[in-house]
Amino acid sequence: MTHPFDLSGRVAAITGANTGIGQGIALALAAAGADVALIGRTPATETAEQVTALGRRAAIISADLSSIEPVGRVVDETVEKLGGLHILVNNAGIIRRADSIDFTEADWDAVVDTNLKSVFFLCQAAARHMIPRHEREGGGGSIINIASMLTFQGGIRVPSYTASKSGIGGLTKLLACEWASKGITVNAIAPGYIATNNTAALQADETRNRQILERIPAGRWGDPSDLGGAAVFLASPAARYVQGHILAVDGGWLAR
Numbered sequence: 001m002t003h004p005f006d007l008s009g010r011v012a013a014i015t016g017a018n019t020g021i022g023q024g025i026a027l028a029l030a031a032a033g034a035d036v037a038l039i040g041r042t043p044a045t046e047t048a049e050q051v052t053a054l055g056r057r058a059a060i061i062s063a064d065l066s067s068i069e070p071v072g073r074v075v076d077e078t079v080e081k082l083g084g085l086h087i088l089v090n091n092a093g094i095i096r097r098a099d100s101i102d103f104t105e106a107d108w109d110a111v112v113d114t115n116l117k118s119v120f121f122l123c124q125a126a127a128r129h130m131i132p133r134h135e136r137e138g139g140g141g142s143i144i145n146i147a148s149m150l151t152f153q154g155g156i157r158v159p160s161y162t163a164s165k166s167g168i169g170g171l172t173k174l175l176a177c178e179w180a181s182k183g184i185t186v187n188a189i190a191p192g193y194i195a196t197n198n199t200a201a202l203q204a205d206e207t208r209n210r211q212i213l214e215r216i217p218a219g220r221w222g223d224p225s226d227l228g229g230a231a232v233f234l235a236s237p238a239a240r241y242v243q244g245h246i247l248a249v250d251g252g253w254l255a256r
């Protein structure tokens with residue numbers, strides 16, 4: 001009997017895999033047996049080397065996801081280079097901080113286009129490949145969107161980010177409702193406070209850093225590797241009946 005978390009023979013595409021959470025998830029999926037397509041605007045050379053060291057194949061695919069222009073090509077290139085696409089992790093994302101009273105249209109559009117619009121159209125492009133393949137050969141497919149604590153909470157000074165990540169929660173549930181019967185699981189991971197480039201400003205702000213640490217029951221910032229187990233689970237046959245779920249990996253932040 002194969003292990004329920006085994007990803008051997010599966011191909012995963014991860015956006016924004018050169019650093020941070022995307023890198024952590026790519027390495028965890030590779031360690032569980034998947035070959036990985038590393039999609040982003042900065043080549044994920046270091047991640048690819050680490051994947052290769054784990055004995056898996058890695059393909060670096062260049063794409064700027066601030067527009068939906070590359071989404072079809074990204075899926076085609078993954079299939080050409082690695083022979084299929086079974087798992088999509090929509091991780092690439094940005095944040096812009098300013099008081100709502102001063103927030104600009106440019107900061108709204110940049111964040112919503114990257115964090116929400118491109119995610120939807122990449123899900124669509126992936127499902128257009130996964131669903132017919134599942135109908136022909138079985139094997140299903142998994143989509144994992146990266147949400148946030150701000151999928152559940154309001155936050156401050158990040159209106160476009162909160163809107164985009166709240167949108168990810170709704171979109172994940174909608175796509176699960178449409179595609180569950182077609183062999184595709186659609187779920188999300190909501191990271192808590194993870195030490196990456198995205199949170200560098202918060203970590204550097206002594207007061208905010210202390211306030212954040214005081215509220216995390218685990219008593220520490222998360223590390224990108226802390227997201228790996230949740231991603232492997234949601235990508236694996238073990239999660240085949242898990243649909244539209246938003247799994248918080250937050251050191252207990254939401255439980256407080």
Ligand code: NAP
Pocket residue numbers: 015016017018019020021022039040041042063064065066067091092093094114146147148149190191192193194195196197198199
């Ligand atoms: P990060 O270290 O800043 O990484 C963000 C990744 O997204 C990078 O690979 C970045 O590529 C990529 N990216 C951004 N804009 C892109 C674009 N237009 N086209 C292609 N790739 C693009 O941040 P992170 O913390 O790992 O964040 C990863 C995801 O987790 C994001 O969706 C974020 O919102 C979410 N998240 C993070 C936290 C946290 O505490 N860190 C908490 C909740 C949710 P470049 O290196 O080329 O910029």
